[in-house]
Amino acid sequence: MNYDVIGDIHGHYEKLLALLQSLGYRKREGAFRHPDGRQAIFLGDLIDRGPLQEEVLYTVRDMIEAGSARCIMGNHEWNAIGYFTPVGGGEYGKARNAKNLKHHHVFLDQVGLDSARHKAWVEWFKTLPPFLDLGGIQVAHACWRESEIATIRAGMHDGKLTERFLAESFVKKPAPTAARLAMDLVTKGPEVKLPDGKVFYDHEGTPRDEIRLQWWKEEARTYRNAAMVPTLQVPSIPDKALPDSVVMGTDSEKPVLVGHYWLSGRPEVRNGKVAVLDFSAAGHGPLVAYRWDGEQVLSNDKLVAVGGWY
Numbered sequence: 001m002n003y004d005v006i007g008d009i010h011g012h013y014e015k016l017l018a019l020l021q022s023l024g025y026r027k028r029e030g031a032f033r034h035p036d037g038r039q040a041i042f043l044g045d046l047i048d049r050g051p052l053q054e055e056v057l058y059t060v061r062d063m064i065e066a067g068s069a070r071c072i073m074g075n076h077e078w079n080a081i082g083y084f085t086p087v088g089g090g091e092y093g094k095a096r097n098a099k100n101l102k103h104h105h106v107f108l109d110q111v112g113l114d115s116a117r118h119k120a121w122v123e124w125f126k127t128l129p130p131f132l133d134l135g136g137i138q139v140a141h142a143c144w145r146e147s148e149i150a151t152i153r154a155g156m157h158d159g160k161l162t163e164r165f166l167a168e169s170f171v172k173k174p175a176p177t178a179a180r181l182a183m184d185l186v187t188k189g190p191e192v193k194l195p196d197g198k199v200f201y202d203h204e205g206t207p208r209d210e211i212r213l214q215w216w217k218e219e220a221r222t223y224r225n226a227a228m229v230p231t232l233q234v235p236s237i238p239d240k241a242l243p244d245s246v247v248m249g250t251d252s253e254k255p256v257l258v259g260h261y262w263l264s265g266r267p268e269v270r271n272g273k274v275a276v277l278d279f280s281a282a283g284h285g286p287l288v289a290y291r292w293d294g295e296q297v298l299s300n301d302k303l304v305a306v307g308g309w310y
């Protein structure tokens with residue numbers, strides 16, 4: 001089967017419609033379908049931030065039910081499950097505090113906190129697998145590493161996470177569970193604490209002592225070369241060797257396609273083996289798809305970008 005792998009939508013329904021149109025999908029019998037039988041693969045983060053989140057959810061859900069799409073779980077769907085799920089003592093899997101509300105309130109405004117629709121969408125999020133092995137390629141929201149994928153696979157039944165694994169994935173204290181560490185890596189990617197008490201300032205101006213890693217840069221050996229930070233912040237990242245515990249690259253034998261990273265600039269694959277398809281559709285960037293037709297070396301001419309500036 002050939003696939004159209006689609007990056008993070010974050011409620012931007014107008015970009016989703018434009019991209020599906022441009023890829024050749026047409027609405028028939030209630031769902032978008034491709035005349036050649038291609039399947040759309042959504043990389044997660046359907047919700048939060050954008051203006052028409054339920055429209056995106058209905059569109060994707062209808063495609064899945066029609067057999068014309070599959071979708072994996074992003075960190076925003078995982079967080080949404082936690083935000084809805086009590087874990088005892090008046091607490092939730094994802095704390096209902098101001099910081100988390102800031103990232104989730106547009107979704108909650110649309111569905112209504114603790115409403116029947118809220119519950120129904122959370123139940124649907126639980127049906128999304130955190131990764132898919134599609135034969136010739138593999139997809140996850142942020143990173144593929146065999147050990148963490150194996151941990152998650154062991155926590156799945158009938159193609160979805162078990163309630164028990166999900167509950168374990170919300171446990172941070174006294175120490176994060178294996179389920180939490182695996183979900184963190186696969187849906188949010190690897191991070192490392194900066195040495196010597198150093199910090200950088202993220203795009204909201206918040207000081208942070210941990211950096212996201214451009215894990216696909218197998219050759220990167222220093223914090224500065226590996227860091228995923230705003231360009232102006234690069235000089236403040238130490239040009240010092242990464243600790244041995246940091247693993248760069250992926251051990252997947254097949255090409256890996258992910259979203260999550262809010263890239264900017266002209267859409268390009270990272271290399272022949274890794275494509276990152278999030279080019280900030282949540283902001284002013286385009287929604288990006290990779291049209292995969294069986295090749296084992298990914299290439300830029302298979303990318304389709306619509307609905308944004310770059």
Ligand SMILES: [Mn+2]
Nearest residue numbers: 045074075260
């Ligand atoms: Mn994400």
